[in-house]
Amino acid sequence: MPWPAAGTSQDDDRGRVERTARAVLDGIGDPATATTAEFLGACYDAGLAWVHFPVGFGGLGLPAGLQAAADAILAAGGRPDPFLNNPIGVGMAGPTLHGHAGEELRAKLLRPLYTGEQMWAQLFSEPGAGSDLAGLSTRAVRDGDGWVVDGQKVWTSLAHLASWALLLARTDPDLPKHRGLTYFIVDMHAPGVEVRPLRQATGQAEFNEVCLTGVRIPDAQRLGDVGQGWNVAMTTLMNERSAIGDSALGRDSGTIADALGLWRDRPDLHSPALRLRLADLWTQAEAYRLTGERARVARTAGPPGPEASIGKLVGAELNQKIYDFCMDMLGPEGTLYDSYDDPADALAAPVPAGAGEHDRGRNVADPAQRPGRAGASVARRRPRRHRKTLAGHPAGLTHPAPTHPAPAVHDQISARSRQSARAGVAASLPERCRERAGSDRCAHGGRPRRTGTRSGRSGEPS
Amino acid sequence: MSSEFTWSAEQVELRRTVRAFAAQLSPQEEVRRLMASPLGHDPAVWSRLGEELGVLGLATDEEYDGVGDGLVSQAVVIAELGRALVCGPLLGSIILGATVLGGLNDKAARAELLPGLVAGRTSAALAAPLHRGGFDPTAVTVTATVRHSASSPGGTSSPGGTATAEHTLRGSVTHVLDGAAADLLLVAAAIGGGDGDGDGYTIGLFAVNADAAGLVRQSTPTMDLTRRQATVSFNDVPARLLAAAPQAAAVLATTAETAAVLLAAEQVGAAQYLLDLSVEYARTRLQFGRPIGSFQAVKHLCADMLVLVEQARSVAYHGARALDEGTDDPRIAASLAQSVCSKAFTQVAAMAVQVHGGIGFTWKHPAHLYLKRAYTDAALFGSADAHQERLAQLVLDEAGTS
Ligand SMILES: Cc1cc2nc3c(=O)[nH]c(=O)nc-3n(C[C@H](O)[C@H](O)[C@H](O)COP(=O)(O)OP(=O)(O)OC[C@H]3O[C@@H](n4cnc5c(N)ncnc54)[C@H](O)[C@@H]3O)c2cc1C
Numbered sequence: 001m002p003w004p005a006a007g008t009s010q011d012d013d014r015g016r017v018e019r020t021a022r023a024v025l026d027g028i029g030d031p032a033t034a035t036t037a038e039f040l041g042a043c044y045d046a047g048l049a050w051v052h053f054p055v056g057f058g059g060l061g062l063p064a065g066l067q068a069a070a071d072a073i074l075a076a077g078g079r080p081d082p083f084l085n086n087p088i089g090v091g092m093a094g095p096t097l098h099g100h101a102g103e104e105l106r107a108k109l110l111r112p113l114y115t116g117e118q119m120w121a122q123l124f125s126e127p128g129a130g131s132d133l134a135g136l137s138t139r140a141v142r143d144g145d146g147w148v149v150d151g152q153k154v155w156t157s158l159a160h161l162a163s164w165a166l167l168l169a170r171t172d173p174d175l176p177k178h179r180g181l182t183y184f185i186v187d188m189h190a191p192g193v194e195v196r197p198l199r200q201a202t203g204q205a206e207f208n209e210v211c212l213t214g215v216r217i218p219d220a221q222r223l224g225d226v227g228q229g230w231n232v233a234m235t236t237l238m239n240e241r242s243a244i245g246d247s248a249l250g251r252d253s254g255t256i257a258d259a260l261g262l263w264r265d266r267p268d269l270h271s272p273a274l275r276l277r278l279a280d281l282w283t284q285a286e287a288y289r290l291t292g293e294r295a296r297v298a299r300t301a302g303p304p305g306p307e308a309s310i311g312k313l314v315g316a317e318l319n320q321k322i323y324d325f326c327m328d329m330l331g332p333e334g335t336l337y338d339s340y341d342d343p344a345d346a347l348a349a350p351v352p353a354g355a356g357e358h359d360r361g362r363n364v365a366d367p368a369q370r371p372g373r374a375g376a377s378v379a380r381r382r383p384r385r386h387r388k389t390l391a392g393h394p395a396g397l398t399h400p401a402p403t404h405p406a407p408a409v410h411d412q413i414s415a416r417s418r419q420s421a422r423a424g425v426a427a428s429l430p431e432r433c434r435e436r437a438g439s440d441r442c443a444h445g446g447r448p449r450r451t452g453t454r455s456g457r458s459g460e461p462s
Numbered sequence: 463m464s465s466e467f468t469w470s471a472e473q474v475e476l477r478r479t480v481r482a483f484a485a486q487l488s489p490q491e492e493v494r495r496l497m498a499s500p501l502g503h504d505p506a507v508w509s510r511l512g513e514e515l516g517v518l519g520l521a522t523d524e525e526y527d528g529v530g531d532g533l534v535s536q537a538v539v540i541a542e543l544g545r546a547l548v549c550g551p552l553l554g555s556i557i558l559g560a561t562v563l564g565g566l567n568d569k570a571a572r573a574e575l576l577p578g579l580v581a582g583r584t585s586a587a588l589a590a591p592l593h594r595g596g597f598d599p600t601a602v603t604v605t606a607t608v609r610h611s612a613s614s615p616g617g618t619s620s621p622g623g624t625a626t627a628e629h630t631l632r633g634s635v636t637h638v639l640d641g642a643a644a645d646l647l648l649v650a651a652a653i654g655g656g657d658g659d660g661d662g663y664t665i666g667l668f669a670v671n672a673d674a675a676g677l678v679r680q681s682t683p684t685m686d687l688t689r690r691q692a693t694v695s696f697n698d699v700p701a702r703l704l705a706a707a708p709q710a711a712a713v714l715a716t717t718a719e720t721a722a723v724l725l726a727a728e729q730v731g732a733a734q735y736l737l738d739l740s741v742e743y744a745r746t747r748l749q750f751g752r753p754i755g756s757f758q759a760v761k762h763l764c765a766d767m768l769v770l771v772e773q774a775r776s777v778a779y780h781g782a783r784a785l786d787e788g789t790d791d792p793r794i795a796a797s798l799a800q801s802v803c804s805k806a807f808t809q810v811a812a813m814a815v816q817v818h819g820g821i822g823f824t825w826k827h828p829a830h831l832y833l834k835r836a837y838t839d840a841a842l843f844g845s846a847d848a849h850q851e852r853l854a855q856l857v858l859d860e861a862g863t864s
Contacts, residue, residue, distance in 0.1 A: 130819050132749040155820040201815075201823050201830030273847045320812070327837055328845040332593050332637040335838040337685035 017066045020046050021073035031078030037115040040082050043074060049082070049114045053098050058110050082114055088158060089113040089120035093166055093185075096236045100183070100223040109164065109185075121162035123153040123186065123210055124233070130155075133168070134178045134230060138212060140169035147171075147184065147222070149192075149215040159195045159208040162188045167217075168233050171226055181229030185221045192216070203340025255319045256285035259326055269329050281322055288314045466783050467776070472531075473538050480517055480539050483510075484546035490828055496549040497687035497831075501643055503549035505582075511550070512582025518556050519580025521720075522564055526576035533723060533782040540724050541731030541778075547688050547831060551585040552728075553721075553842070554640025559586030561720045562648050562667070563704075565713040571669070571704050575646060585643065589635040589694055590650035590667075590714055592721060595797060595844025595852050597650075597714035599665050604633030604696055606651040606666055606703075629653070629703055630676075631668060631696035639842070641692035642681040645672045649701065650714060664707035667714065674699045686838040688831060719796035721843050723781035726799035729807040729839050730771065730778045736814040736832050737767045743818055754817075763817055767810050774806035794856050801849035804840035811836040 024046045028034050034042075043049055044058045048070040053059025075081070083090045094113055097106050112118040129136035138151025149169055159165065165186050172180035186193065192215035197205035224232040252260055263270070263278055292311045327334040469477075487507050496503055512518040520536040522528025529535070536556075543552060556579065563576050563586075578584035591601035606629040631651050641647065647670040652663040670677060676697040684691050705713055741764050744755030754760045781799035784790035811833040815822040822829040840846065 125820065128748075130749060131754070132751075135750070155823075199825035201825060201827075201833070203825065207820075271847070271851065273851055277847070324808070327841065328847050331841050331845060335637070335685055335691065335841050336682055338683060340687070 013062050014066055014069050017048070017051060017060070017062065017069045018073060020060070021048055021070045021077075024048060024074065025077040028077070036080045036085060037117050039079055040085070040115040041111065043070075043079060043082075044111050044114045048074065049110075050094060050098065053110075057098070057106050058094075058114055082116070085116040086113060086119055088122050088162075088166075089116070089118070089164075092122060092236045093120040093164070096166060096183075096223065096232065097185075099235045100232050101185075102220075105185075105220070113164075118163040119158055119161045121156050121159040121165040121188065121210075122236070123156055123159075123165045123167040123212075125155045126152060127154050133233070134181065136168060136170060136181070138167075138169045139173070140171050140182060140184065140217070142171075143216070146219050147217045149184070149186070149212045149217060151212050153210040153212065155198070155207050156195075156210045157207045159188065159210050160197055160205070164188060165210075166236060167212075168229050171229070175227065178230045179227055181233070182226050183223045183229040183232035184217050185223060186212075186215065186217055187221075190215050190217075251286065251289065254285070254289070255322045256282060259322050259329075262326055262329060266329070269331070274325070274329055277325055281318070281325060284314075284318055285322070288318055466789070467779060469534075469538070473535055476517065476520075476535060477538050477542055479515060480542035481545070483515060484542060484548050488546050488548040490547075493547050493549060493688060493831070502688070502690045503551065507548075508550040508585075509582035511548075512580055518582055519560065519576075522560050522576055522580050526564075526572055526580070528560075528576070528580050532786040533720065534779065534786055537724060537727035537779060537782040540727040541734070544728030544731035544835075545735040547732070547835065549688055550582075551587070551640035551644065553689070553725075554587035554638075554644050555579045555582075555585045557721050557724045558588040558592075558639065558717060559644075559646070559648060561717045561724075562588060562713055565716050566667075566705055567709060568704055575669070578645075584645040585640060586646040586648060587638050587641040587644035587692075587694075588648045588717070589638045589641065590648070590717075592714070592718045592843050593637070593841070595722075595800070595848035596718045596793075597711060599650075599652075599711055602650050602652050602665060603635055604631050604649055604651040605663075606631050606653045606668060606701065609700065629666075629668060629701050630698045631670065631701045632698060634693060634695040636682070636691075636693045638679075638692045638694045640690055641694050642679050642690055646670075647672070647677070647694065648704070649696070650710065651701070653706070665711045665714075666703055666707065667705040667710035668701035669704050670696070670699055670701045674701070676700075684838070686831075686834040688835065689838060716792075718843060719792045720785060722796035722800040722849070723778065723785055725839055725843055726774070726778035726781060726803035729803040729836070730774045732832055732835055732839075733767075733771045733774060733803075733807045733810040736810050736829070737764070737771050739828070740764055740767060740814045740817040747819075760817060763813050767813050770806040770810050774803045777802045791856065794853065797844075797849035797852045797856070800844055801846040801853065804846040804849075807836040808840050 024042050027042055028039055031039065040049075047053075047055055047058065047060035049058030050064075051060050051062045051067050051070060052064040054061050090113065094110060097109060097113075101109070109118070113120060123138075124133055124136070126136045126138060136151075138149065138153065140147045140149045147169075149167070151169065153167075156165070165188055167184045167186045168181055169184060170180050171182040174180070188195070192213040194211040194213065196209045196211070198207050198209055199205050200207060259278060259281060263274075288311070291314070295311060487510070492504075516529060517539045519526075519528030520531045520539060521533050522530070524530040540552065540557070543550075560576060560579050563572055563579070566572055575584075575586075579586055589604065591598045591603075594601065609628055609630050629651075631649060633651070635641075635649070638647075649668045649670055651666055651668055653666045654663045676699040678695040678697065680693045680695075682691050682693055704710075741755070744760050744764055745753050747754045755764065777799045780790065781795040784795035785792050811829070815829045815833060818827060818829055821827050824830075844852075
């Protein structure tokens with residue numbers, strides 16, 4: 001990645017962004033008194049949601065690289081993390097709408113998206129189309145001034161909370177698979193949209209199966225031209241990847257903070273071997289963090305590049321190593337888990353701001369076609385609790401039941417995402433291997449299943 | 463060397479029998495039913511393993527209703543139980559309980575307590591710190607005092623309570639495997655002078671009856687739902703001394719080695735299952751119009767899993783043989799087995815999730831059950847790090863001085 005050139009006009013812009021951010025904080029006053037929606041709404045109205053978006057749409061029309069200047073000030077001033085608040089909305093839908101939606105849609109959707117008043121989901125993956133996203137078979141058929149959609153989606157994170165979703169569907173089964181796709185946004189409350197929660201390995205149901213049966217979508221909710229769905233989806237996925245790979249973090253924050261906290265809190269578990277291992281992990285975390293910072297600075301404008309994939313690749317592996325370390329350090333304490341029950345109230349309410357990190361998984365790419373694939377976003381409902389719960393009192397082990405987030409389980413989300421990031425890096429290289437699928441298996445619109453089981457045959461080999 | 467990795471016809475048959483038994487009586491739906499049940503296992507199935515198949519006492523002497531075959535045969539069986547995640551007090555009763563009792567000098571206690579365990583009629587649990595890769599006397603949290611009262615311990619004839627208890631126990635032990643439902647608790651306790659001088663204690667090994675007065679057991683929620691743990695508290699609980707110093711600590715040290723090796727066999731069996739499952743999925747799951755196993759990335763993942771499983775198998779069975787026949791330093795063989803197998807199983811489990819994509823992350827798919835078992839196993843009798851530390855002492859430090 002190139003070093004950005006320093007320039008005076010950018011320095012002026014930076015000053016403006018910083019002043020605006022401070023003004024927002026002044027307007028908010030005590031952050032404890034503002035709701036998440038109020039706080040984020042003020043940021044949006046001031047143009048600090050995405051500084052590179054146009055004025056009036058959450059932006060200031062400035063280079064994207066200046067977002068970091070705003071974020072640093074706002075985050076320090078207590079702003080809830082908009083991405084954690086609505087990961088698919090802020091991470092993926094926002095940039096996609098910015099790139100491909102008309103003014104009317106953007107005016108209507110961007111603000112509640114940013115404030116989290118309207119949650120978003122991503123209806124891409126299907127039982128037969130995961131890594132091979134372009135092989136999807138959900139059909140959209142033209143009907144007067146709109147479209148009628150039938151099909152089945154799966155692994156849809158947060159669909160149970162979403163007001164809106166990004167949808168990729170097949171509009172022309174006769175064209176080669178990547179060319180027959182069109183991109184829509186769909187109202188999740190429209191008739192014919194049925195969401196069925198799927199229980200995850202963590203016990204919670206944060207992803208879902210979504211059946212679409214005769215769902216009507218106005219043509220105004222089409223993003224990009226008919227047949228251009230793949231290109232629009234690339235915007236979504238590239239932004240997803242950059243949202244994952246290079247968020248701004250200070251030293252000793254993020255996953256390594258969990259390990260450092262555990263180390264500080266539990267001198268009784270120290271050993272020379274663990275000490276060296278943690279020092280090594282800390283070093284790797286710093287290299288990762290600083291590379292991410294460099295990528296952010298390099299990206300003053302324009303679309304995200306391969307550097308975001310590098311960040312994701314390293315980050316996913318590092319997270320798993322860090323959580324493995326925590327498990328090893330905890331020893332038998334790590335074999336406990338508070339509960340696999342999914343509290344019903346947790347499903348009813350939107351994931352609160354700051355509820356924890358969202359580890360986001362993606363899977364492998366079609367090496368020929370796209371650098372990365374699909375968003376797995378999972379809110380950790382019990383973030384970092386082990387640090388406090390286990391802190392310094394082994395007696396707390398007896399009762400009440402100790403709690404910790406079973407990092408090993410959670411981290412499988414990132415474990416399973418490594419492949420894709422690697423493919424993402426590979427796909428961005430000049431001489432990429434062009435591996436094309438032999439046949440297009442997805443020309444027929446799939447009828448949704450009607451059975452009532454929670455997970456049924458989803459994802460089984462088709 | 464020639465016989466190290468060969469299996470007798472009986473052992474081959476044993477593997478086949480247990481696999482068939484598990485397929486029939488412990489299919490995955492049954493494992494899931496049991497993991498949601500209060501007890502966590504089906505005592506009828508457990509006793510069939512003991513009494514009908516006779517596979518719980520393969521390392522126990524014939525004199526005590528065992529088979530006297532040794533640890534290699536027991537490891538073969540445990541690998542199969544691990545493969546199917548068969549629920550039962552394997553850790554408490556067999557891997558720990560029968561091993562401890564088998565090592566006692568006290569013949570009467572062996573004769574009294576072992577037959578029930580290997581028949582699967584009774585169950586045991588061990589409350590002793592083995593989690594640092596060996597028995598750690600400094601981590602004992604229970605103290606024993608000589609009883610001055612002559613009153614009877616509650617008049618029971620079930621295991622552990624027959625002889626007059628001469629001691630009472632105080633303290634609390636966490637992470638007691640299979641501890642909540644065990645009929646017999648084997649407890650390591652520090653026998654103090656009772657004069658306030660805390661240092662001069664020795665370690666004793668005690669038996670406590672499940673219905674002893676002052677015994678409080680609380681199940682703790684576990685990450686691996688197929689395995690139970692309890693916190694066991696002793697409030698002046700009458701106990702019977704099974705072994706005093708120095709025998710108690712020696713038996714517990716040997717038990718830690720045996721447990722390391724037998725747990726390694728479980729890790730191998732379970733990891734092998736995940737490898738088989740993943741290879742099968744890679745063969746049949748189509749993406750881009752081809753089986754995902756035809757993509758090099760997936761192929762390599764499966765190949766890496768295979769390498770891990772095979773290396774794990776080598777050290778696990780080397781360990782069992784070494785403990786049976788003295789072909790290697792048992793401390794080295796045990797720590798080698800645990801450090802390799804813990805890493806292998808956890809890595810294989812993570813890779814299996816990866817191969818399976820989204821479906822591997824669901825509750826319905828078996829991958830998470832094995833993943834949780836993998837991380838739990840790795841923590842039970844010492845982490846890979848702890849065993850490597852022991853290996854460093856044994857191979858590097860001691861080698862320099864000999
Ligand atoms: C927690 C979670 C949340 C998710 N959230 C969403 C969501 O909100 N919206 C959505 O649309 N999707 C979501 N997904 C789906 C995710 O994008 C898919 O799981 C992913 O695209 C992989 O598809 P698959 O599960 O069908 O696996 P498969 O495509 O069947 O892949 C199985 C394995 O094969 C490998 N593989 C496949 N093809 C190749 C190849 N050509 N080269 C090398 N390796 C290959 C994969 O890497 C993987 O290891 C989520 C998934 C998870 C686990």
